[in-house]
Amino acid sequence: MSKLAYLGPEGTFSEEALRILAPEAERLSCPNVGAALEAVRRGVADAAVVPLENSLEGGIASTLDELVRGEPLLITAELLLPVRFSLLARPGTEIPHIKRLLTHPAAHTQCRGFIARELPDALVVASASTAAAAQEVALPGSPYDAAIGASIAGEHYGLLEIASNVGDRDDTVTRFVMVGRPAPLPAPTGADRTSTVAFLAEDHPGALLELLTEFSVRGVNLSRIESRPTGDGIGSYFFFFDFEGHVADARVGEAISGLHRVCADVRFLGSYPRADGIAPQIRRGTSDTEFAEAGEWLARVREGRL
Numbered sequence: 001m002s003k004l005a006y007l008g009p010e011g012t013f014s015e016e017a018l019r020i021l022a023p024e025a026e027r028l029s030c031p032n033v034g035a036a037l038e039a040v041r042r043g044v045a046d047a048a049v050v051p052l053e054n055s056l057e058g059g060i061a062s063t064l065d066e067l068v069r070g071e072p073l074l075i076t077a078e079l080l081l082p083v084r085f086s087l088l089a090r091p092g093t094e095i096p097h098i099k100r101l102l103t104h105p106a107a108h109t110q111c112r113g114f115i116a117r118e119l120p121d122a123l124v125v126a127s128a129s130t131a132a133a134a135q136e137v138a139l140p141g142s143p144y145d146a147a148i149g150a151s152i153a154g155e156h157y158g159l160l161e162i163a164s165n166v167g168d169r170d171d172t173v174t175r176f177v178m179v180g181r182p183a184p185l186p187a188p189t190g191a192d193r194t195s196t197v198a199f200l201a202e203d204h205p206g207a208l209l210e211l212l213t214e215f216s217v218r219g220v221n222l223s224r225i226e227s228r229p230t231g232d233g234i235g236s237y238f239f240f241f242d243f244e245g246h247v248a249d250a251r252v253g254e255a256i257s258g259l260h261r262v263c264a265d266v267r268f269l270g271s272y273p274r275a276d277g278i279a280p281q282i283r284r285g286t287s288d289t290e291f292a293e294a295g296e297w298l299a300r301v302r303e304g305r306l
Helices: 013-021 033-041 061-068 105-110 112-118 130-138 151-157 207-216 250-262 288-302
Strands: 003-007 026-030 047-054 074-082 086-089 100-103 123-126 146-149 160-163 173-180 192-200 222-229 237-244 263-273
Touching (some): 013 173, 026 033, 033 047, 033 061, 047 061, 047 074, 061 222, 086 151, 100 105, 105 112, 105 123, 105 146, 130 146, 130 151, 146 151, 151 160, 207 250, 250 263
Parallel strands (some): 003 026, 003 047, 074 263, 100 146
Antiparallel strands (some): 074 173, 086 146, 192 237, 192 263, 222 237
């Protein structure tokens, strides 16, 4: 049986995503995303399930940064999980009693409207995860009155759900990914996603445009682009790209090769099936057959066989 690490403790959305992606796997709770990915790198876990992107907040900074640091890892699967937040408290607590609220910063952001409306005087304190917040609130003598997290966290730690669906939007979705050590990639399905990180060779006018052109001229559609600081000073960034297709596709392989030629470094993060099953629209001139025909034509030209 495989062992999968996740952002713990028990009761996080990450655990819920893991149960869906690998229901039979042994679970290893970790205190943060970095620890979950490090467990994979050290061989303590076979893979990790971590949040990568939220439909409201965008990329999860801690995950993006940890995927760039350390030994390379590969994304092998993804899951789109609807996120529903609950206000959790010890039995007997009512909303007017809540003066200190504990939750994860991402959850805080997604529940700002509810907090401003229902808990305008509450002090909001950041926790490592929504489940860790629930766990802390459940402790005897806890200085916190309530937590915002998944309803499953309340069940784990004996808290009552005193308000449900407290998020500002009902359609919020978090994208979770399964990450493992380098290995043969999942076979192309025709509805795949590829993720990479690109580091600029130098900062100059049009530098980002040069990277985007590698995708555009080959008909590769980007689904996400996000910049993150390298830590080497103001204005120094690297770029995360998610795009349609599999590295085995000629257009995708050539686009990544093009990035490698013009960038200081490129970290390949994987090609894997899209959770939504949406296949890309292949523009004229960018199919594998057309790339192969163009290659054969060029070979004839070089050999003088016109």
